[in-house]
Amino acid sequence: MTFQIGTIAIGSDHRAREIVDGLAIHLEPLGWTVHKHYGGDADSVDYPCISDAVTGEVVSGDAVCGVLICGSGIGMSMAANKVDGIRAALVHEPNAAEMSRRHNDANVLCMAASGPIDCDYNEIIDTWLTTDFEGGRHQRRVELMR
Incomplete structure (x- = not known):
């Protein structure tokens, strides 16, 4: 199931404030x-x-x-994955965003502020927010992480 449009929490360290603001500008007209x-x-x-x-x-x-x-996305993903109930995925491009949802049911998306020059944060988040979790054999694997 894809995420139902509602509230999304977005956070960054000091290196990515402008990216967060840009994502908000992109997402709010979509209803988020x-x-x-x-x-x-x-x-x-x-x-x-x-x-x-x-x-x-x-x-x-x-x-x-x-x-x-955050700068590399690594610190944020490590911190997030320490929290029970969180499945955070560090993603640098749309295909990984899709797979993090489709196979891993990620509920937190982590990205790098110092990502590739051609990194399109809006495309990554759009892909992530609109991809369904497949369930099936992946459901059992996700449950093993709990």
């Missing part, structure tokens, strides 16, 4: 309510704190899914 988490100024931000805010919204049901962005 965007909760942004990224600190108030250009100072360095501790990514685990941002991850906790976003994953907390997802686990509580306040957001249907989450997006996390």
